[in-house]
Amino acid sequence: GESVGLHLPTLSVQEGDNSIINCAYSNSASDYFIWYKQESGKGPQFIIDIRSNMDKRQGQRVTVLLNKTVKHLSLQIAATQPGDSAVYFCAENRGKLVFGAGTILRVKS
Amino acid sequence: EAGVAQSPRYKIIEKRQSVAFWCNPISGHATLYWYQQILGQGPKLLIQFQNNGVVDDSQLPKDRFSAERLKGVDSTLKIQPAKLEDSAVYLCASSLRRGDEQFFGPGTRLTVL
Numbered sequence: 001g002e003s004v005g006l007h008l009p010t011l012s013v014q015e016g017d018n019s020i021i022n023c024a025y026s027n028s029a030s031d032y033f034i035w036y037k038q039e040s041g042k043g044p045q046f047i048i049d050i051r052s053n054m055d056k057r058q059g060q061r062v063t064v065l066l067n068k069t070v071k072h073l074s075l076q077i078a079a080t081q082p083g084d085s086a087v088y089f090c091a092e093n094r095g096k097l098v099f100g101a102g103t104i105l106r107v108k109s
Numbered sequence: 110e111a112g113v114a115q116s117p118r119y120k121i122i123e124k125r126q127s128v129a130f131w132c133n134p135i136s137g138h139a140t141l142y143w144y145q146q147i148l149g150q151g152p153k154l155l156i157q158f159q160n161n162g163v164v165d166d167s168q169l170p171k172d173r174f175s176a177e178r179l180k181g182v183d184s185t186l187k188i189q190p191a192k193l194e195d196s197a198v199y200l201c202a203s204s205l206r207r208g209d210e211q212f213f214g215p216g217t218r219l220t221v222l
């Protein structure tokens with residue numbers, strides 16, 4: 001079936017380093033992806049999105065890369081901070097959101 | 110601007126009991142969503158409303174789950190009777206229009222014993 005999933009369940013990085021979180025999708029017709037951050041006890045929070053007519057999109061300290069050839073996208077966080085510790089989800093927006101399983105990001109001080 | 114409000118934040122019940130969750134979306138948001146998030150998984154859409162009409166309830170276990178949004182604003186999600194596998198966080202989200210950015214509430218954590 002169609003799915004959106006993640007490669008790494010847990011990522012530990014040193015404060016100040018860059019983080020890369022990966023996501024694979026299976027539906028080649030997918031055209032709109034969103035990254036969410038979910039902190040403990042809170043709902044998911046929008047970080048950045050990208051449409052299939054783009055390969056890269058940058059925000060504040062975050063960059064999303066989309067490789068349609070291999071159906072893969074990644075979220076890069078520059079200069080990772082303790083406040084970035086959370087679970088990160090990629091999701092496909094088909095009018096409704098289809099979420100992957102999530103990656104736990106732990107930032108070591 | 111106030112965010113999406115949900116209550117209660119936590120609920121513990123025994124199996125076969127009933128439970129209801131309440132959601133107040135962001136003012137003016139026409140689209141409201143209920144998600145189920147089982148521990149260690151991403152949220153899964155249960156039902157989507159456009160104003161007071163159901164757009165998508167294909168993933169809602171209709172034998173035990175029901176939801177309504179009678180006046181197109183607040184919404185309630187009910188489980189009757191609850192099963193152990195219903196233990197999860199129930200998230201409500203809203204968006205201005207269908208397909209727009211969704212804003213999530215803090216969720217209700219349900220534990221079924």
